[in-house]
Amino acid sequence: MIREKRWEKILSLLEKKDSLQVSExxxxxxxxxxxxxxxxxxxxxxxxxxxxxxxxxxSNNSYVVRDLTMSEKHDLNxxxxxxxxxxxxxxxxxxxxxxxxxxxxxxxxxxxxxxxDATYVTNSLTVAHILIQKGLHTILPGGEIKVSTEALxxxxxxxxxxxxxxxxxxxxxxxxNEDNGFTTPEVNEARVKxxxxxHTKRKYVLCDHSKFSVISPISFGKFEDATIITDHxxxxxxxxxxxxx
Amino acid sequence: MIREKRWEKILSLLEKKDSLQVSExxxxxxxxxxxxxxxxxxxxxxxxxxxxxxxxxxSNNSYVVRDLTMSEKHDLNxxxxxxxxxxxxxxxxxxxxxxxxxxxxxxxxxxxxxxxDATYVTNSLTVAHILIQKGLHTILPGGEIKVSTEALxxxxxxxxxxxxxxxxxxxxxxxxNEDNGFTTPEVNEARVKxxxxxHTKRKYVLCDHSKFSVISPISFGKFEDATIITDHxxxxxxxxxxxxx
DNA sequence: TTAAAAATGATTGAAATTGATTATTTAATA
DNA sequence: TATTAAATAATCAATTTCAATCATTTTTAA
Numbered sequence: 001m002i003r004e005k006r007w008e009k010i011l012s013l014l015e016k017k018d019s020l021q022v023s024e025x026x027x028x029x030x031x032x033x034x035x036x037x038x039x040x041x042x043x044x045x046x047x048x049x050x051x052x053x054x055x056x057x058x059s060n061n062s063y064v065v066r067d068l069t070m071s072e073k074h075d076l077n078x079x080x081x082x083x084x085x086x087x088x089x090x091x092x093x094x095x096x097x098x099x100x101x102x103x104x105x106x107x108x109x110x111x112x113x114x115x116x117d118a119t120y121v122t123n124s125l126t127v128a129h130i131l132i133q134k135g136l137h138t139i140l141p142g143g144e145i146k147v148s149t150e151a152l153x154x155x156x157x158x159x160x161x162x163x164x165x166x167x168x169x170x171x172x173x174x175x176x177n178e179d180n181g182f183t184t185p186e187v188n189e190a191r192v193k194x195x196x197x198x199h200t201k202r203k204y205v206l207c208d209h210s211k212f213s214v215i216s217p218i219s220f221g222k223f224e225d226a227t228i229i230t231d232h233x234x235x236x237x238x239x240x241x242x243x244x245x
Numbered sequence: 246m247i248r249e250k251r252w253e254k255i256l257s258l259l260e261k262k263d264s265l266q267v268s269e270x271x272x273x274x275x276x277x278x279x280x281x282x283x284x285x286x287x288x289x290x291x292x293x294x295x296x297x298x299x300x301x302x303x304s305n306n307s308y309v310v311r312d313l314t315m316s317e318k319h320d321l322n323x324x325x326x327x328x329x330x331x332x333x334x335x336x337x338x339x340x341x342x343x344x345x346x347x348x349x350x351x352x353x354x355x356x357x358x359x360x361x362d363a364t365y366v367t368n369s370l371t372v373a374h375i376l377i378q379k380g381l382h383t384i385l386p387g388g389e390i391k392v393s394t395e396a397l398x399x400x401x402x403x404x405x406x407x408x409x410x411x412x413x414x415x416x417x418x419x420x421x422n423e424d425n426g427f428t429t430p431e432v433n434e435a436r437v438k439x440x441x442x443x444h445t446k447r448k449y450v451l452c453d454h455s456k457f458s459v460i461s462p463i464s465f466g467k468f469e470d471a472t473i474i475t476d477h478x479x480x481x482x483x484x485x486x487x488x489x490x
Numbered sequence: 491t492t493a494a495a496a497a498t499g500a501t502t503g504a505a506a507t508t509g510a511t512t513a514t515t516t517a518a519t520a
Numbered sequence: 521t522a523t524t525a526a527a528t529a530a531t532c533a534a535t536t537t538c539a540a541t542c543a544t545t546t547t548t549a550a
Contacts, residue, residue, distance in 0.1 A: 003497080019250045022537075032499045037538075053506060054247040054537070125370060125377075128390060132370075135392050140370075142387030142405045147377050152385060160387045248507080267527080277509045282528070298516060298527065496547070505538070515528065520521100 006031065007043060014049055014058050021055040045086050047111050080208040080231035085109040087244040088170055088206055088229055092118055096167045099196050100127050102151035102189075103172025105206040121164060123152040123192055146188070153188040158195050169200035171226065175214035176207050178238075181223045183216035190218040197221050204229055251276065252288055259294055259303050266300040325453040325476040330354035332489040333415055333451055333474055337363055341412045344441050345372050347396035347434075348417025350451040366409060368397040368437055391434065398433040403440050414445030416471065420459035421452050423483075426468045428461035435463040442466050449474055 010025055022040070026033045044051035049059045085108030092098055094117040100106050102124030110122075110130040120131050121139045131138045141164075143157030171193055175183040182205055184190045197203055203226035212234055228241045237243075255270055267285070271278045289296035294304045330353030337343055339362040345351050347369030355367075355375040365376050366384045376383045386409075388402030416438055420428040427450055429435045442448055448471035457479055473486045482488075 019247050021247060033537090034499055034501095035497080038497085052247060052249050057247070057249055125374060129370060129374075129395070132390055132392055132395055138390045139401075140385060140387055140390060140397060142385055142401075145373060145377055145383045145385060147380055150374070150377055156384075156387075278527095279509055279529095280507080283508085300527095492550085494547105494549075496545105498543105498545075500543090501541085503538105503540090505536105507536070508534085509532105510534100511530100511532080513528100513530075516526085518523100518525085520523075 001029075001031070003039070006035075007039060007048075010036075010039060010043065010056075011048055014056065019055060019057045024055070045112070046082050081105045081108040081206075082112075083231060083244050084206050084208065084229050086112045087242070088204060089113045089115075091202075091204065092168060094118065097121070097164070099161075099164070099166040099169035099200055100124065100131075101169070101171040101193060101196065102127065102149055103206075105208065106170055106172045109170055109206060121161075121166070123157055123161070123196075125150040125152075146186075149189070151189065151192075153186075153192055157192055161192065161196050162199060164199055166196070166200040168202040169196060169204065171197060171203070171205045171221075173205055173207050173211060173220075174216040176205065176211050176223065176228065177213075177215060178223045178235075180215050181219045181225070182221045183214070183219050185216045185218070187218055190220040193220040197226070203227065206230075209234060246274075246276075248284070252284060252293075255281075255284060255288065255301075256293055259301065264300060264302045269300070322453045322455060322476075326350045326353040326451075327357075328476060328489050329451050329453065329474050331357045332487075333449060334358045334360075336447075336449065337413060339363065342366070342409070344406075344409070344411040344414035344445055345369065345376075346414070346416040346438060346441065347372065347394055348451075350453065351415055351417045354415055354451060366406075366411065368402055368406070368441075370395045370397075391431075394434070396434065396437075398431075398437055402437055406437065406441050407444060409444055411441070411445040413447040414441060414449065416442060416448070416450045416466075418450055418452050418456060418465075419461040421450065421456050421468065421473065422458075422460065423468045423480075425460050426464045426470070427466045428459070428464050430461045430463070432463055435465040438465040442471070448472065451475075454479065 006029060009029060013025065014020055022033050022036050026036045040051050040056055043049045047059060050057040081104060084105060088109045089112035092113065092115040096118040098118055098120045100110060100120060100122040107126055110127045116136060119137045119139065122128050123141060128138055128140055141152060141157050141160030143152040144154040146153045173182040174185055184193065205226045205228050207228065207230050209230055209232040224240055229244060230241065231244055233241050233243060251274060254274055258270065259265055267278050267281050271281045285296050285301055288294050292304060295302040326349060329350060333354045334357035337358065337360040341363040343363055343365045345355060345365060345367040352371055352375065355372045361381060364382045364384065367373050368386060373383055373385055386397060386402050386405030388397040389399040391398045418427040419430055429438065450471045450473050452473060452475050454475060454477040469485055474489060475486065476489055478486050478488060
């Protein structure tokens with residue numbers, strides 16, 4: 001049976017029962033406990049269930065704030081984004097002043113954050129919502145909200161962000177390559193990214209492998225300016241690239 | 246049985262009985278008293294129940310001065326709030342520059358807004374979200390987010406709001422009466438309300454009848470300073486009160 | 491087709507949970 | 521206040537669960 005099918009079954013079992021033991025799942029699906037454990041780790045990271053000693057619990061994960069758009073629903077790289085997000089979350093240290101950009105990959109990051117002893121700034125309403133749900137100290141810069149992405153953009157946002165100095169920042173991007181750097185389709189959004197990046201000490205760009213073949217109209221940073229966290233880099237590795245497996 | 250599952254059962258037993266002895270729990274769940282004791286320590290630390298010599302008591306986790314969380318507030322006087330919100334929404338005119346406060350009643354308002362030809366400012370993430378979904382032009386002041394209400398509060402928010410001049414504004418309140426004016430439990434939130442009100446020309450306070458019997462610690466405005474929209478005012482009508490049927 | 495990568499199941503030592511036993515504390519009552 | 525019975529805490533051994541590792545099979549990509 002393929003992995004994804006098995007995950008579905010585990011989740012549907014959980015729908016009926018609230019909590020399951022590893023042995024229960026293993027015997028009802030005829031798969032070894034080792035495999036079920038691995039599945040559980042994965043599903044837990046995706047926030048689909050809660051892993052505890054002895055088994056799993058139903059996740060009352062209600063932080064789906066924004067309806068997914070069509071393109072997001074059909075996003076084939078969800079898994080990769082979760083992994084990238086999970087890794088990036090481990091980079092946040094106590095007392096960090098953290099900037100989190102808008103985008104689906106940074107949303108995945110937000111879901112994995114556990115560092116309570118830090119302050120978070122984001123221009124994404126969705127990210128803000130996820131962080132608040134976790135009780136984290138969150139600040140929003142002011143400004144206009146761009147309808148399609150639910151992100152703050154515009155001069156007021158840029159002004160507000162430029163008053164901050166972040167110790168660490170995580171950025172999403174539409175395209176990334178060595179010649180054009182990081183690119184995005186929208187001027188206002190690019191401006192916010194650029195300013196935030198300029199005010200950030202440790203810069204990380206989160207991008208799944210599909211972004212390396214895309215070039216969008218506006219650049220907001222040079223390729224070598226940030227550490228790139230990705231699932232797979234198709235060309236010869238450069239030293240500022242981290243591949244998450 | 247999984248530990249967490251057992252905790253649920255203990256708490257649901259406690260729902261029915263107010264107080265329990267260790268031996269009771271132990272025998273009804275078929276686990277040793279030692280284990281139940283350990284569970285009790287855990288649940289007590291989590292504030293889910295109160296541990297006493299001889300057993301446990303139901304935790305009464307309610308302080309008068311604390312804000313209810315969103316979910317707690319959500320279904321109180323729902324019908325009335327919807328009516329109030331629907332009426333208030335008709336007051337917004339083309340080219341208005343609108344302030345919308347945080348709170349469940351103002352959320353009801355947001356849901357009924359149809360005026361596309363206006364600009365909206367709100368300190369509530371939830372209201373912002375509703376407005377964006379409708380494609381309305383929405384602006385957020387910057388600032389820290391208060392976890393329990395998902396509203397922006399603090400000096401940065403106050404600064405940002407004080408730079409605006411609204412043509413019309415809608416405010417929620419915890420308490421309202423002729424002597425103490427409009428009151429709310431939290432200083433920072435009160436400050437935001439007060440400043441926003443000072444910068445607003447046509448002021449409306451939305452409150453269902455239950456608020457007239459409440460006095461919260463901090464005042465943010467005088468009773469006669471705003472037009473009050475309510476479902477029912479229990480005393481002699483004053484001319485700044487509108488009853489929505 | 492072949493080589494590389496990913497997934498699986500089994501094994502093992504470490505970690506967590508549990509129930510039983512014993513020592514200590516608490517509360518009731520003489 | 522002192523006494524006593526009950527409740528609790530502390531400790532230990534047994535059991536269960538877990539994470540890490542490795543060999544084998546399956547899938548993917550070159």
